[in-house]
Amino acid sequence: DVKVTQSSRYLVKRTGEKVFLECVQDMDHENMFWYRQDPGLGLRLIYFSYDVKMKEKGDIPEGYSVSREKKERFSLILESASTNQTSMYLCASSLGQGNNSPLHFGNGTRLTVT
Amino acid sequence: AQSVTQPDIHITVSEGASLELRCNYSYGATPYLFWYVQSPGQGLQLLLKYFSGDTLVQGIKGFEAEFKRSQSSFNLRKPSVHWSDAAEYFCAVEGNYGQNFVFGPGTRLSVLP
Numbered sequence: 001d002v003k004v005t006q007s008s009r010y011l012v013k014r015t016g017e018k019v020f021l022e023c024v025q026d027m028d029h030e031n032m033f034w035y036r037q038d039p040g041l042g043l044r045l046i047y048f049s050y051d052v053k054m055k056e057k058g059d060i061p062e063g064y065s066v067s068r069e070k071k072e073r074f075s076l077i078l079e080s081a082s083t084n085q086t087s088m089y090l091c092a093s094s095l096g097q098g099n100n101s102p103l104h105f106g107n108g109t110r111l112t113v114t
Numbered sequence: 115a116q117s118v119t120q121p122d123i124h125i126t127v128s129e130g131a132s133l134e135l136r137c138n139y140s141y142g143a144t145p146y147l148f149w150y151v152q153s154p155g156q157g158l159q160l161l162l163k164y165f166s167g168d169t170l171v172q173g174i175k176g177f178e179a180e181f182k183r184s185q186s187s188f189n190l191r192k193p194s195v196h197w198s199d200a201a202e203y204f205c206a207v208e209g210n211y212g213q214n215f216v217f218g219p220g221t222r223l224s225v226l227p
Contacts, residue, residue, distance in 0.1 A: 102163050105150075
């Protein structure tokens with residue numbers, strides 16, 4: 001079974017802090033994704049990566065960056081956290097291009113920025 | 115561009131009753147379709163997927179979904195709902211070999227005892 005692990009379930013940070021959200025998958029998946037989920041807005045894609053050191057912007061990349069130094073790990077970085085980044089963040093992975101495989105999600109990180 | 119609509123924001127059913135959650139998609143080619151379920155405070159769990167072949171697909175927890183190309187629909191059904199099915203349900207479409215998933219806004223299911 002695919003396991004996607006997000007390092008924190010809950011985080012509370014102050015405005016202006018640099019925040020790292022970590023995600024690790026154990027199934028050698030090529031694709032990894034970061035979404036944020038907000039009531040009434042559904043899931044919105046922030047960034048995704050289809051290979052080590054490769055990244056693509058999603059629908060709402062502003063205020064975020066990502067890092068993928070190893071295949072199994074995909075980090076989301078908030079350079080200077082703001083209150084409007086309070087949200088649920090979901091990491092996901094999938095097998096890779098050319099493979100019609102579903103997304104496998106972690107349990108999410110609920111981030112509160114005060 | 116792909117899009118997914120789920121017309122019902124919130125549905126309430128009694129335990130033991132049948133359930134149908136609606137999903138309509140917009141996509142130019144053959145879509146790959148998914149249903150996910152999210153319990154409170156959790157990530158999304160895959161219920162079932164459709165790639166090709168038989169248009170009626172079976173999933174986990176007794177759920178099934180039917181792909182109807184003529185109606186651009188992929189509705190989720192369950193013949194008898196259990197209280198543990200209370201959750202939020204998301205329909206999704208993917209059309210770029212695993213790199214471009216679009217999710218619907220979700221339908222929240224409440225189950226009355």
